[in-house]
Amino acid sequence: MLQAKTASSQKGHILVHEVSKYYQGLPALKNVSLEILPGTVTVILGPSGSGKSTLLRTLNCLEKADKGFVQIDNEFMGYTLKNNKLYELKEKELLKQRIHVGYVFQNFNLFPHMTVLENIIEAPIVHGLLTREDAIKNAYELLEIVGLKDKANTWPKQLSGGQQQRIAIARALALSPKVMLFDEPTSALDPELVKEVLNAIKKLASLGTTLVIVTHEIGFAREIADNIVFMVEGEIVETGPSDTIFQNPKHPRTQQFLSQVL
Ligand code: ADP
Numbered sequence: 626m627l628q629a630k631t632a633s634s635q636k637g638h639i640l641v642h643e644v645s646k647y648y649q650g651l652p653a654l655k656n657v658s659l660e661i662l663p664g665t666v667t668v669i670l671g672p673s674g675s676g677k678s679t680l681l682r683t684l685n686c687l688e689k690a691d692k693g694f695v696q697i698d699n700e701f702m703g704y705t706l707k708n709n710k711l712y713e714l715k716e717k718e719l720l721k722q723r724i725h726v727g728y729v730f731q732n733f734n735l736f737p738h739m740t741v742l743e744n745i746i747e748a749p750i751v752h753g754l755l756t757r758e759d760a761i762k763n764a765y766e767l768l769e770i771v772g773l774k775d776k777a778n779t780w781p782k783q784l785s786g787g788q789q790q791r792i793a794i795a796r797a798l799a800l801s802p803k804v805m806l807f808d809e810p811t812s813a814l815d816p817e818l819v820k821e822v823l824n825a826i827k828k829l830a831s832l833g834t835t836l837v838i839v840t841h842e843i844g845f846a847r848e849i850a851d852n853i854v855f856m857v858e859g860e861i862v863e864t865g866p867s868d869t870i871f872q873n874p875k876h877p878r879t880q881q882f883l884s885q886v887l
Pocket residue numbers: 648649652653671672673674675676677678679680
């Protein structure tokens with residue numbers, strides 16, 4: 626019998642339980658377990674190919690775990706629980722479940738045929754969460770947070786990469802997610818545009834949304850993270866409070882990685 630292991634009154638509690646994922650028989654995640662508390666900021670570090678993106682994508686079921694499970698606020702991602710049995714969700718129900726887990730891609734993925742405002746109000750209206758009027762009001766508040774209130778009626782292609790990424794963040798926030806996932810949100814940006822996106826993410830952290838971020842921006846990680854997860858070859862080799870990991874990494878691979886980037 627599967628049962629939710631922990632309960633929390635705050636939203637955005639993530640539990641990863643013994644998750645494995647294979648691609649063509651090769652493991653990308655090997656028995657990964659992790660708990661992320663509501664309102665915390667977790668940064669996932671590790672060399673290329675270590676499974677960071679795969680882990681992030683299993684959190685909102687963009688990838689389905691081959692073994693184990695992910696729970697967000699006691700809900701099984703990709704499944705519904707009936708009479709103590711898990712049943713796989715159909716695509717439509719899965720999309721509904723994903724509403725609560727915002728995902729920001731490396732390459733922004735804004736809808737090119739919609740203005741900035743339309744990009745932000747689309748999902749909350751389609752999912753019936755807000756009336757058009759409220760969605761627009763909400764969108765302006767979000768644009769204020771990411772510092773782009775004057776761009777509401779602009780087309781994505783008229784914006785810089787950094788501005789597009791900030792719009793993508795506002796768009797994800799428009800669904801009031803409990804959790805926001807970021808996969809290398811600044812890696813496609815010119816260096817001078819990185820800071821504005823990182824500042825927008827820092828602002829979110831101060832609002833109390835649970836954030837999980839894959840990034841190679843070590844200075845930013847150090848500044849924003851409550852906890853660090855360090856991955857090597859599909860496994861979490863070290864995890865703990867940011868200060869501890871940065872000041873006193875225990876695992877030789879973490880030590881090696883940090884000595885190269887700090
Ligand atoms: P990271 O984000 O840390 O660079 P990934 O999670 O993207 O690592 O990849 C982990 C491993 O899984 C790598 O060996 C990668 O080649 C493999 N992998 C990831 N996605 C796929 C896929 N869609 N098909 C086949 N192999 C994949």
